[in-house]
Amino acid sequence: MIATQSFNGKPLIEDRMELGEGPTYDAATGLLYWFDILGKTLCAFDEATGQLSRHSLPFLASVLAIIDDKRQLLASDQGLFLRDSQTGTLSPYAAIEDKPQNRSNDGRVHPSGALWIGTMSRTAETGAGAIYHVKGTAVTKLFDAVSIPNGICFSPDGRVGYFNDSKVNHMMRVDVDPTTGVPTSAPTVFIDQSQRQGVIDGSVVDLEGTIWNANWDGGAVDRYGPDGTHIARYAAPMRRPTCPAFYGANLDRLAVTSCWEGLTDAERVEDVLAGVTFDLGVAVKGKPEPRFKL
Numbered sequence: 277m278i279a280t281q282s283f284n285g286k287p288l289i290e291d292r293m294e295l296g297e298g299p300t301y302d303a304a305t306g307l308l309y310w311f312d313i314l315g316k317t318l319c320a321f322d323e324a325t326g327q328l329s330r331h332s333l334p335f336l337a338s339v340l341a342i343i344d345d346k347r348q349l350l351a352s353d354q355g356l357f358l359r360d361s362q363t364g365t366l367s368p369y370a371a372i373e374d375k376p377q378n379r380s381n382d383g384r385v386h387p388s389g390a391l392w393i394g395t396m397s398r399t400a401e402t403g404a405g406a407i408y409h410v411k412g413t414a415v416t417k418l419f420d421a422v423s424i425p426n427g428i429c430f431s432p433d434g435r436v437g438y439f440n441d442s443k444v445n446h447m448m449r450v451d452v453d454p455t456t457g458v459p460t461s462a463p464t465v466f467i468d469q470s471q472r473q474g475v476i477d478g479s480v481v482d483l484e485g486t487i488w489n490a491n492w493d494g495g496a497v498d499r500y501g502p503d504g505t506h507i508a509r510y511a512a513p514m515r516r517p518t519c520p521a522f523y524g525a526n527l528d529r530l531a532v533t534s535c536w537e538g539l540t541d542a543e544r545v546e547d548v549l550a551g552v553t554f555d556l557g558v559a560v561k562g563k564p565e566p567r568f569k570l
Contacts, residue, residue: 280496283511285557288321288531289328292551296533297382297478298339299521299553300565305361308523309340310533310553313379318350321553323524331364339383341391341568349568351393353379356410370413378405382426382478382519386457387434389569392418394425400443407439409457412570418459426519427479427489430457431502432563438466438487442477445470447489447500466504478519478533483561490517490532497532497556510556514549515539522562530556 293312301308308321318331318340339351340359348359349369356369372380373395383393390411397404403421407428410416423443430437434454440447449466450459469476474494479487485502495515499508517534536550544550 278506278509280509280511283513283557285513285555287513287549287552287554288326289553291319291328291330291553292549293317293319293533293535293553294551295518295535295537296551296553297518297535298337299519299523299531299533300340300342301521301523301527301531302342303525303527303564304342304345306525308521308531308553310519310521310531311337311340313338314537319553334366336379338380339391339393341383341385342565343568343570349391351380351383351391353398356393356415370410370415372408372410372415373406373417375404377401381405381424382428382439384428384430384480385566385568386430386437386452387432387566388453388455388457389566390457391568392428392437392439392457394422394428394439396422396424400424402443410568411456416458419463426477429479429481429487431481431485432483436502438479438481439463440476440479442475442492445475447476447479447487467500477517480520480522481563482522483563488520488530488560490519492516492518497530510558512556513554514552515543515547516550520556522560522564524562527562527564528559530558530560530562532556 295313299310335352337352341349395405407419427440437452447467448463450463451461474491477490477492479489
């Protein structure tokens with residue numbers, strides 16, 4: 277078993293999220309965005325000033341994709357919405373699925389400009405969710421019977437996609453058409469976490485093709501090579517980190533969200549940083565998130 281390296285990072289904010297998720301960085305504005313899904317809140321952290329802005333939402337949102345300097349795409353339990361980044365005004369864009377009992381969860385934009393977005397039951401019912409491909413307003417189901425979709429990310433050239441079902445605790449690998457973001461093969465098990473500590477949660481891929489994965493309930497962030505080799509494990513300052521994102525002017529830092537969802541009152545008191553978004557304190561070679569193409 278690989279040794280866990282000590283935590284040398286720092287919390288970015290003191291605010292604790294019940295379910296911090298979906299971090300993404302807008303290099304044009306220097307803002308790091310993430311959600312408190314259950315708190316119906318979009319957070320925007322200004323790295324230059326250290327200030328956090330909270331924006332209330334009328335739904336449970338989980339993913340933000342940059343479209344251009346004025347617009348963003350939000351994925352939520354009520355479908356996809358356009359958001360004016362200056363005013364916060366929301367307008368319906370497209371439906372994801374007709375399942376009121378479901379909500380959106382993890383997602384990421386493919387280098388082609390298409391979005392992969394996962395859905396799940398609000399109660400994490402087994403097999404109730406799916407992963408969809410969104411190109412323009414066309415929404416196509418890619419993978420069905422997913423319980424807790426997470427870890428959606430892509431190789432730098434867009435030819436490989438990764439995702440997982442956190443309830444099964446397998447990271448999957450699938451070949452992808454780099455021009456469309458559509459799978460060209462059946463997914464195969466890439467990493468089997470089922471017999472190890474913690475749960476495979478959100479992931480992001482760096483310029484070197486290595487995968488940074490939040491180990492939920494394992495209190496760590498893992499790094500895997502493109503061949504599946506477990507390169508490193510870094511301690512997180514709480515038990516339940518949820519998803520990483522590259523940020524900073526050079527995209528050389530890694531921000532990670534976390535949550536206190538599911539912890540007892542006593543566990544929350546003990547886990548004092550549960551729900552805090554933090555900098556892992558490790559130099560990375562990040563790449564910018566692709567923009568969603570309308």
